[in-house]
Amino acid sequence: MSAAEVTGLVREFAGRRVLDGLDVTVGAGEFVALLGRSGSGKSTLLRVLAGLDVPDVGSVAVPGSVAVAFQEPRLLPWRSVRENVALGLPTGADVDRTLAEVGLAERAEAWPLTLSGGEAQRASLARALVREPELLLLDEPFGALDALTRIAMHDLVLDLWGRHQPGILLVTHDVDEAIALADRVLVLDGGRIVADHAPGPRPRRDTGALRSTVLAELGVVDDAA
Amino acid sequence: MSTTLPGAPARASTPAVGKPPVARRRESDAWKRWISPIAILVIWQLASTTGLLAEDELASPLRVVQAAWDVTVSGELPEGLLVSLVRVIVGFVLGAVLGVALGIWSGLSRWGGLLIDPPVQMLRTLPHLALVPLFILWFGVQETPKILLVALGVLFPIYLNVHAGVRGVDPKLLEMAQVSGFDRREVLRHVVIPGALPSALTGLRLSLGIAWLSLVVAETVSADSGLGYLIMDAREFLRTDVIVVGLVVYALLGLGTDALVRRVEKRALRWRG
Numbered sequence: 001m002s003a004a005e006v007t008g009l010v011r012e013f014a015g016r017r018v019l020d021g022l023d024v025t026v027g028a029g030e031f032v033a034l035l036g037r038s039g040s041g042k043s044t045l046l047r048v049l050a051g052l053d054v055p056d057v058g059s060v061a062v063p064g065s066v067a068v069a070f071q072e073p074r075l076l077p078w079r080s081v082r083e084n085v086a087l088g089l090p091t092g093a094d095v096d097r098t099l100a101e102v103g104l105a106e107r108a109e110a111w112p113l114t115l116s117g118g119e120a121q122r123a124s125l126a127r128a129l130v131r132e133p134e135l136l137l138l139d140e141p142f143g144a145l146d147a148l149t150r151i152a153m154h155d156l157v158l159d160l161w162g163r164h165q166p167g168i169l170l171v172t173h174d175v176d177e178a179i180a181l182a183d184r185v186l187v188l189d190g191g192r193i194v195a196d197h198a199p200g201p202r203p204r205r206d207t208g209a210l211r212s213t214v215l216a217e218l219g220v221v222d223d224a225a
Numbered sequence: 226m227s228t229t230l231p232g233a234p235a236r237a238s239t240p241a242v243g244k245p246p247v248a249r250r251r252e253s254d255a256w257k258r259w260i261s262p263i264a265i266l267v268i269w270q271l272a273s274t275t276g277l278l279a280e281d282e283l284a285s286p287l288r289v290v291q292a293a294w295d296v297t298v299s300g301e302l303p304e305g306l307l308v309s310l311v312r313v314i315v316g317f318v319l320g321a322v323l324g325v326a327l328g329i330w331s332g333l334s335r336w337g338g339l340l341i342d343p344p345v346q347m348l349r350t351l352p353h354l355a356l357v358p359l360f361i362l363w364f365g366v367q368e369t370p371k372i373l374l375v376a377l378g379v380l381f382p383i384y385l386n387v388h389a390g391v392r393g394v395d396p397k398l399l400e401m402a403q404v405s406g407f408d409r410r411e412v413l414r415h416v417v418i419p420g421a422l423p424s425a426l427t428g429l430r431l432s433l434g435i436a437w438l439s440l441v442v443a444e445t446v447s448a449d450s451g452l453g454y455l456i457m458d459a460r461e462f463l464r465t466d467v468i469v470v471g472l473v474v475y476a477l478l479g480l481g482t483d484a485l486v487r488r489v490e491k492r493a494l495r496w497r498g
Contacts, residue, residue, distance in 0.1 A: 050404050067404070074401040078419040078496040087415055088405040111496045127405065 001063065002027050003135040003167020004049055009058035010191075011044055018044050020191030022058070026135065029165040033172060033182035037218055040188045042171045046139050049169065062135055067128035067166075071140040073120040075112035075127075082108040085127045098130040099123075101163075102156065118149040122156070129160060136166040142177065154181060175214050179207050187217045284466035289473070292466035301455060306474065308451040309440060312368065316375025317436045323376070324383030324432075325425070331384075332391025333417065342388065349381045354442050361447065371443040378439035379432040386428025390421030426490050433482045441475060 004026040011019040018041040026032045036042040047053040048060055050068045075084045081104060086095045099105050102122040112120060121141055128136055138157070142150045158181060161168055172178055178185045179199050187195040195217045199210060215221075266286050272278040273285030284292070296302040331341040353374065360370035394417050402412050444453020452471050459467035 052400055052404065068401075070397070070401065072397065074397050076398060076415060076419070078422075079415060083415075088402065088407040088411055111498055113496065113498050131406070 002061075003030065003063060004169060005059075005061040006045070006049070007059050009045070009048065009060065010056045011041070011048065011053070012056055017191055019048075019055075022188075022192055024186065024193060026167045026169050028134070028167055031161055031168045031170070031181060031183045033170045033178035033185045034188055035172060035175060035178050035185060035214065035218060036188035037173070041191050042188050043139060045188070046137050046169065046171050049135070050137055063133075065131055065133045066135045066137065067131045067133035068137045068139065069121070069124045069128045069141045071143050073112070073124035075115075075120060075123055077112050079112075080109050081112060081115070081123050084112065084123060085130055089130065093130050093132075095126075095130055098126045101129070101160065102126045116149075117145050118153065121145060121153060125156070125160065129164060129166075132164070133166050136161075136168045138168060138170040138172075140172050143172075143174075150177075157181065175211055175218070179210060179214070180204060185210075185214060187214060189217070281463040281465060284464075284469060288466040289469045292464070293470045293473075296455070296467060296470060302470070302474070305450065305452045305455040309444065309453070310478075312371050312443075312451065313375055313436050313440050316372040316439070317379050317433070319372065320376035320379030320436075321383050321429070321432065324380045324428075325387050327380075328384045328387025328425075329391055329417075329421075332388045332421070345381070345384055349385065353377045353381070354439065357442065357446055366447040366449075371440065371448070374443045375436050375439045378435040382431040382435060383425070383428045386424045386431070387421060390424030390428075391417055393424065394420035422493055426486070426493065429489075430483065430486045433486060434479065437475065437479050437482070 002025050004024065006022060006024040009019050009022040009024075010017065018039075022041075022045065024032075024034075024045070034042050034045070044053065046068075048055055049062055050066060051062075075081070076087070079087065082095055082099065085099060086093070089095075096105065096108065099108050102125055104119060104122055104126060107115065107119060107123075112123070115123065124141065142153050145153060154177065157168075168182075170178070170182060183198065185195075185197040185199060186193050187197075195214070197210060197214065199207060269278070269283075270286050273280070273283070273288070278285070280288075293302070327341055327345070330337040331345075332338065356377070357370075357374065360374060364370040364373065398416050398420065399412065402416050407415065441453060444451050445457060448454040448457065452474060456468050456471035459465075459471070
């Protein structure tokens with residue numbers, strides 16, 4: 001069973017077709033990055049997969065356990081970090097172990113407003129991971145972080161992915177991030193997948209050519225190439 | 226009905242943490258703020274002693290203190306205070322429970338909002354104190370009209386602020402709760418209620434001011450017991466000293482409840498750091 005199977009997905013908003021017969025598959029344990037310009041419908045796809053939106057046409061098959069880490073950490077400011085991770089869970093989940101995995105064991109009792117941007121995003125990751133998802137949806141979760149924190153988060157995500165093996169769909173507009181992290185890099189344009197790249201074995205060097213190709217597909221001329 | 230009172234407390238400025246020089250100077254200046262109030266008391270006392278201020282117009286501060294002692298020892302003040310407190314507490318609880326329930330209901334449910342909000346929004350423009358004549362016709366001059374007047378005064382600010390608070394809960398947090406598998410009870414308990422709390426507490430503070438105001442009006446218009454009765458009875462005998470004692474007690478009660486709300490606020494919103 002794959003982690004997500006989307007066939008012929010159509011979604012319209014006020015007559016505008018945002019997703020137009022989209023087909024996407026995320027294999028079990030596969031790390032897929034989805035690139036697209038603003039308004040290309042990548043967030044809409046993620047919301048459909050998360051169950052926050054319903055398709056007009058098409059079929060969407062996702063496993064029973066789906067978790068999301070949003071662009072903003074979306075922590076409840078009036079609950080401690082531990083409660084934020086634990087709330088809504090059936091009993092018996094190992095919250096403290098997950099907090100330790102993301103490096104937040106010391107901050108378990110802290111109020112979310114006292115966390116740094118990176119810490120808050122790690123708490124959000126812990127909240128998603130503790131649910132042992134078969135499909136983990138990441139909606140530009142590193143977009144608002146500074147460059148150094150972002151690199152640390154990339155390493156953390158790869159590490160957690162290796163350990164828990166969820167299928168991951170990472171929505172991003174950062175080409176370098178997509179190429180560095182994912183097994184497959186998809187480009188979404190006009191409501192469909194227009195390109196599907198496999199960057200090859202890690203660690204990755206000399207990805208300049210692929211970078212230029214993907215940028216061109218996104219409508220950007222890369223002078224460095 | 227008004228939601229701001231002339232006597233409503235201004236939001237106290239929170240003292241700075243690091244205490245810059247200016248804050249330190251303000252702190253050492255604190256006692257100087259007492260100069261003018263004490264001067265006013267002294268002038269008032271002098272005016273009374275010299276006969277400039279007639280006893281049956283306004284008693285001197287010393288006479289007021291004496292009267293406070295007298296009515297306390299005689300049991301008139303404690304008795305009246307108790308009666309008034311019961312009225313305000315029963316009325317407040319009644320209005321607050323109803324206001325919170327209606328506010329949450331109309332905030333959460335579409336039909337609740339469509340059915341409840343319009344009449345409440347229309348009624349709130351009516352000054353509730355103007356209902357006193359009707360209330361006396363309907364409920365007589367006993368406890369019921371006084372309690373209901375307090376309850377009605379409390380209902381509106383609580384309802385409006387709870388409703389706004391519930392409607393203002395961050396939809397992103399509600400989505401997060403949905404994908405995190407919260408059930409309805411958990412959404413209410415961990416997202417909606419804490420999210421609406423800051424606004425609800427503002428309503429609480431406003432409503433307490435209005436509760437006291439409503440009580441004063443109700444007791445002044447008609448009463449045979451309570452603080453208002455103490456004051457009106459004193460008027461009959463030109464006892465301005467007792468009247469001032471009643472006024473001071475009203476003020477202290479308002480001050481006390483305000484301090485109480487501030488403590489509740491501090492505890493309930495401690496996550497703000």
